[in-house]
Amino acid sequence: MHAIWEKLEKREKASLVGVYAASLALVWTLGYGWGRSSSASNPMHTAGVSTQGSVEVIDLSQPPKFEPAPTEPTTPTEPTPSAEVVVHVSGAVKRAGVYRLAPDSRVADAIEQAGGAAEHADLDALNLAEPLQDGQKIHVPRKGEVSAPTVASVPPSRTPRGTPQAAAATTQFPINLNTATADQLEAIPGIGPVLAQRIIEYRQTHGRFQSVDELLEVRGIGAKRLENMRPYVVVK
Numbered sequence: 001m002h003a004i005w006e007k008l009e010k011r012e013k014a015s016l017v018g019v020y021a022a023s024l025a026l027v028w029t030l031g032y033g034w035g036r037s038s039s040a041s042n043p044m045h046t047a048g049v050s051t052q053g054s055v056e057v058i059d060l061s062q063p064p065k066f067e068p069a070p071t072e073p074t075t076p077t078e079p080t081p082s083a084e085v086v087v088h089v090s091g092a093v094k095r096a097g098v099y100r101l102a103p104d105s106r107v108a109d110a111i112e113q114a115g116g117a118a119e120h121a122d123l124d125a126l127n128l129a130e131p132l133q134d135g136q137k138i139h140v141p142r143k144g145e146v147s148a149p150t151v152a153s154v155p156p157s158r159t160p161r162g163t164p165q166a167a168a169a170t171t172q173f174p175i176n177l178n179t180a181t182a183d184q185l186e187a188i189p190g191i192g193p194v195l196a197q198r199i200i201e202y203r204q205t206h207g208r209f210q211s212v213d214e215l216l217e218v219r220g221i222g223a224k225r226l227e228n229m230r231p232y233v234v235v236k
Contacts, residue, residue: 091121093140095115121143214235
């Protein structure tokens with residue numbers, strides 16, 4: 001390259017130097033313009049300068065505050081009804097016993113669960129459409145059966161001690177004709193002191209009663225009175 005340069009004339013050397021200088025100027029101009037455009041398109045440069053004054057300062061000496069999330073009001077839940085009722089079916093049915101039924105069942109459903117009513121059952125004495133209650137006892141009476149009270153309805157607090165009314169208040173029916181006292185016999189509706197004493201005298205004279213129908217042998221007791229007495233007495 002040095003030998004070629006020596007052979008060139010001054011005018012040629014001047015032209016080459018001018019071209020070389022122009023080339024350097026062009027290269028510098030292009031490089032400067034590309035650097036400005038890339039700086040403008042990079043958001044990190046501007047962000048570093050423009051947001052430096054608006055940086056949020058967090059005080060770490062205080063505990064952070066949290067806003068509780070809004071909660072929806074809760075409605076009270078209703079108690080769940082029982083899934084079944086337990087009832088006792090007795091009397092003139094094919095299978096007396098304790099049964100579990102749906103809570104919306106009726107008396108008729110309980111009787112059906114017990115195998116149905118017997119041939120001598122008196123279903124007209126019951127309300128077959130009555131809703132069942134847990135722990136209820138359903139007694140299906142026989143035709144002609146009269147329900148006997150278990151305790152006389154006279155309040156004991158209203159009757160003096162030792163009177164027939166006081167005995168009625170504490171007497172458990174039905175009573176045994178072979179062991180009943182005069183006061184217990186007088187607690188039977190329609191039986192006064194005279195008839196009660198005649199029953200005891202008959203028992204003392206003829207021995208133990210063999211059946212309730214034997215009361216017809218006692219003077220003053222007829223068929224109608226016997227039927228009224230039958231729910232209240234037994235023979236054991």
